[in-house]
Amino acid sequence: MTALVMKFGGTSVGNAERIREVARIVQSRQGRKRIVVVSAMAGITNLLFEMAEAARQHDLDRAVQILSKIEQMHLEASRSLDLATPDIIGRIKEIVENLQRRIHGIDLLGELSPRTMDEVASSGERLSSILVAGYLGCPLLDARKVIRTDSHFGTARPKLAAIKKLAALHIVPLLESYDIIVTQGYIGSEDAGDTTTLGRGGSDYSAGLIGAALQADEIEIWTDVEGILTADPRLVPSARTVEVLSYQEAAELASYGAKVLHPATVRPALDAGIPVTIRSTFKPDGMYSTISPGESSGRPCVAIAMRRNVVIISVTQESMTDQAGFLAKLFDVFGRRGVSVDLVSTSEICVSVSLDKSAPLEALTQDLEKLGQVSIARERAVIAVVGDLLRKTPEVLRKTFIAIDGIPVDLISMGANAINLSLIVQEAQADRAVQNLHAAFFEEGER
Ligand code: ADP
Ligand code: ASP
Ligand code: MG
Numbered sequence: 001m002t003a004l005v006m007k008f009g010g011t012s013v014g015n016a017e018r019i020r021e022v023a024r025i026v027q028s029r030q031g032r033k034r035i036v037v038v039s040a041m042a043g044i045t046n047l048l049f050e051m052a053e054a055a056r057q058h059d060l061d062r063a064v065q066i067l068s069k070i071e072q073m074h075l076e077a078s079r080s081l082d083l084a085t086p087d088i089i090g091r092i093k094e095i096v097e098n099l100q101r102r103i104h105g106i107d108l109l110g111e112l113s114p115r116t117m118d119e120v121a122s123s124g125e126r127l128s129s130i131l132v133a134g135y136l137g138c139p140l141l142d143a144r145k146v147i148r149t150d151s152h153f154g155t156a157r158p159k160l161a162a163i164k165k166l167a168a169l170h171i172v173p174l175l176e177s178y179d180i181i182v183t184q185g186y187i188g189s190e191d192a193g194d195t196t197t198l199g200r201g202g203s204d205y206s207a208g209l210i211g212a213a214l215q216a217d218e219i220e221i222w223t224d225v226e227g228i229l230t231a232d233p234r235l236v237p238s239a240r241t242v243e244v245l246s247y248q249e250a251a252e253l254a255s256y257g258a259k260v261l262h263p264a265t266v267r268p269a270l271d272a273g274i275p276v277t278i279r280s281t282f283k284p285d286g287m288y289s290t291i292s293p294g295e296s297s298g299r300p301c302v303a304i305a306m307r308r309n310v311v312i313i314s315v316t317q318e319s320m321t322d323q324a325g326f327l328a329k330l331f332d333v334f335g336r337r338g339v340s341v342d343l344v345s346t347s348e349i350c351v352s353v354s355l356d357k358s359a360p361l362e363a364l365t366q367d368l369e370k371l372g373q374v375s376i377a378r379e380r381a382v383i384a385v386v387g388d389l390l391r392k393t394p395e396v397l398r399k400t401f402i403a404i405d406g407i408p409v410d411l412i413s414m415g416a417n418a419i420n421l422s423l424i425v426q427e428a429q430a431d432r433a434v435q436n437l438h439a440a441f442f443e444e445g446e447r
Helices: 016-028 044-056 060-080 086-109 114-136 160-170 172-177 203-214 247-255 266-271 326-336 361-368 395-403 427-442
Strands: 003-008 033-038 180-184 187-189 195-197 218-223 276-280 289-291 303-316 344-346 350-356 373-386 409-414 420-426
Touching: 003 016, 003 203, 016 033, 016 060, 016 114, 033 114, 033 203, 044 060, 044 086, 044 114, 060 086, 060 114, 086 114, 114 180, 114 187, 114 195, 160 172, 160 203, 180 203, 203 218, 203 266, 247 266, 247 303, 247 373, 303 361, 303 427, 326 350, 326 361, 344 409, 350 409, 361 373, 373 427, 395 420, 395 427, 420 427
Parallel strands: 003 033, 003 218, 033 180, 218 276
Antiparallel strands: 187 195, 276 289, 303 350, 303 373, 344 350, 373 420, 409 420
16 A cells, blocks of 8 residues: 655645645545645644643633634634534534633643643644545544653653554554545644643654554655745745755754754654655645655755754853763753753863753752853854765855854854754844855855
8 A cells, every 4th residue: 555644734724725725735646545644723732822821820811712713713714614514513612612621620720731731732733633634525533543652741752663553553444445534743642541742843743653654655744835945934035945855964954943844753754764755835836855765965055954042051160170070960960850952062161051941940050050150141042054965075164154254153063963063143143144154055156
């Protein structure tokens, strides 16, 4: 059986018109069994988080107002799609009523656990998938039956062996009777049956997991841009599609902020040797990117990525005695707090590490003060220049330094994997740095 996994992101299912386009694209892929993985309608997951937070702060009016907005958006789309049948309306209302009860529960307790948040957040994909399956007239499979995860609510880790078994049990028989099935991205369930999520942007990851479990022949990620571009087009309008890139390049770009792909997506596809393409629902016949086993961009710089919300913590060692165990003690502090460290730079007396600003900075500072003098630089962004031939091309360094001339750089790291050069700059300078780097690598003749 040749199977194709097609994942559609939030903007691709953002309203009735977009859902019609999704159906056209899915139907155009004749001759293959298609598993359609959908995100929540654009903006809905954010609204669900806001709604839950309002309830936690006992602002019931606001929570109810947000819920009613969510309900209206789905009811309106169902009407425009001629789907306002008692069955579909009933299924939408059931999810909305469940959310209503959740809001009151959160308000009563004044507490919002990650477990409850996942249950709430899963509603977005559960709602959008009702519309997409309804419009396509095909079965809707609850992803929670297949995507088994651990209990790390909010960013649950999938259990691939279990997912393979569950896919064989629930997806394969459905595909024997139907050419197309729809399921939700982002959501799963843990052993006890509670709903989990794979982290924000996790629908891409769902597509990778389902593709790997079914040994699909391709995973298509449909979004609002024509593939992975040489930079975020919101920042660099002249950015252009990268037609072919390696798994490593894609993974690196994703983890350094290229939101177009969830960082974990390519791993299961890579292990299963499945190509991933990234395409635009706005231009289905336009350019697209292919990430394929054994392929490489063959370039020193394939794209530039940028991630905001970074802080740098520096620890200056006051005395030079006890030098030997210093780094071990330092990393132990981060390890015990469950904080993952990004870039590291060391000098004789000072160690700087970069972290996401959501890390427990106060607690870390208290622990680190036992080791030395601590200082924190906030409002930073990390920029990554990524390319398979980066390390083999000394020219990259020269171009990078010329491009960022005049922009203060806090930290530089040439990734140990040799395909990434990362820089940390002030957030306020980050856009300009990306634009200058893009001009240097992509707009001045050479690539
Ligand atoms: P979806 O809802 O389809 O998952 P996302 O919003 O998560 O879409 O990702 C698509 C967005 O990623 C694009 O609209 C673009 O602004 C952003 N983006 C950031 N970096 C890049 C890049 N290098 N190439 C393409 N898009 C990028
Ligand atoms: N709806 C989820 C989010 O907004 C997952 C996704 O769209 O990939 O994060
Ligand atoms: Mg996304």
